[in-house]
Amino acid sequence: MQEPIGSDGTAPGVAPGVQVTLSTASVFPRRVPYAFEAAAEAGYDGIEVMIWSEEATRNPLTLARHAAETGMPVRSLHAPTLLVSQRVWGRAPGPKLDRTVEMAQELGAGTVVVHPPFRWQFKYARQFEEQVAALSESTGVTIAVENMYPWRGGGREMQAYLPGWDPADHGYDSVTLDLSHASVAQQDGLELLETFGDRLHHLHLADGTSSARDEHLVPGRGTMRCDKVLAELSRRGWQGDVCLEISTRGRSAVERTADLAEALAYARDHLGAGAGVTVPDVTSRT
16 A cells, blocks of 8 residues: 655655655566556555557556556656667657657656767767757756766776766766666765765666676665665755666566565665555565
């Protein structure tokens, strides 16, 4: 059952303005309807939709229906700018970002998360920062550029992104901090809070172990000190969405349900909502 929501729209004890949401990517390979239902059952505040090959992720009418049926608003969209979504909405990345922002407006989602361009997307990369700024200004949708990481293999690093993988080196107005990506880049989450400062608009909460693989662990199961990051955000009075983007691939239905509940309880606990937030007993579920 969903946690009761306070008059300011947040769960009890959570810093005002902070919403804890679930990325649809967190239930892959399960599909969008399951993501909405699982988020509602666990008590999340809303959904981030990862736009990719699943048709429902690209259909605002379908998403609006799921949101209405479950009470889980679509609060953010992730543009289809991953390697696995290179063919979604064609191959030209600039129009994909335009279309994602249009869909966010249709759904009332205030944030679009986008990866920086790949190094082979020369034209897109040249105008990326300008496009992001112009779209944000003209639509009122916040486009938060996500931190990435260098690709590693065979003892070498490859710079796969243009103008670069680290938003700290560029002038974007708004940034998404992904703690799993920071782990791959061997960056410290608390230091990135200082680096990004007021530009930090959105948090992808997941853990990692400094592996070269993007792990997206349940927070608390790695070495990224997710608890300290959340506590510091709360201390600062930060207002934004904390979006759980964890990997449950290969997990059983019972394990996935438990992971989603544990991740939510962890986030709310360290945002200051520990009292009364418990992880449901799912051992008897099938």
